[in-house]
Amino acid sequence: MTEEHSKTTEEASNSYLTFKLGDEKFGVHVSQVLNILEMTRITEVPQSPDYMKGVINLRGMVLPVIDTRIKFGLPETEFTSNTCIIVMDLELEGDKVHIGAIVDEVLSVTEVGDSQIKPAPSIGNKYKSEFIYGMAHIEEDFIMLLDMKKVLSAAEMAEMAEKSEKQPAQDSSVTKTTQS
Numbered sequence: 001m002t003e004e005h006s007k008t009t010e011e012a013s014n015s016y017l018t019f020k021l022g023d024e025k026f027g028v029h030v031s032q033v034l035n036i037l038e039m040t041r042i043t044e045v046p047q048s049p050d051y052m053k054g055v056i057n058l059r060g061m062v063l064p065v066i067d068t069r070i071k072f073g074l075p076e077t078e079f080t081s082n083t084c085i086i087v088m089d090l091e092l093e094g095d096k097v098h099i100g101a102i103v104d105e106v107l108s109v110t111e112v113g114d115s116q117i118k119p120a121p122s123i124g125n126k127y128k129s130e131f132i133y134g135m136a137h138i139e140e141d142f143i144m145l146l147d148m149k150k151v152l153s154a155a156e157m158a159e160m161a162e163k164s165e166k167q168p169a170q171d172s173s174v175t176k177t178t179q180s
Helices: 002-013 154-165
Strands: 015-021 024-029 033-038 052-058 061-067 084-092 095-103 105-111 132-138 141-146
Touching (some): 015 141, 052 095, 095 154
Antiparallel strands (some): 015 024
């Protein structure tokens, strides 16, 4: 029984939610993902950083939402039917912080073995390499594995939390999740 449990724990520790930004594929560890939401109306927050699109109401909680494309230095794009918000659970100075991240399309949960993870390239990468802790080679694709704790600095998360706390949690109907 213990062997089965440790195998399940080991498998879970190598699971990544994969998503697309443009033509590139990225992965975040499933332990940091709380939910995936359909794209919804986002309330803008005055004087917030350009990558912070605003806030949404998530079950009565004000959730700051970032545009991952802008944060990674990619051009903004029109939202499509595949665009969605990944709700992340990140740690900020010992506290849990929830952040929504807009992505072009969620792909799947993928198991990545340790042997499939290679170090991130140090040159020639158009994304800031400090965000990427490894590259996974799965079948014919490379998936950039993100360290979400480095995508947003503690100061940036604190600023977003402060800006979003000033916003009222409005209209709880705007946070439908896809349920089939």
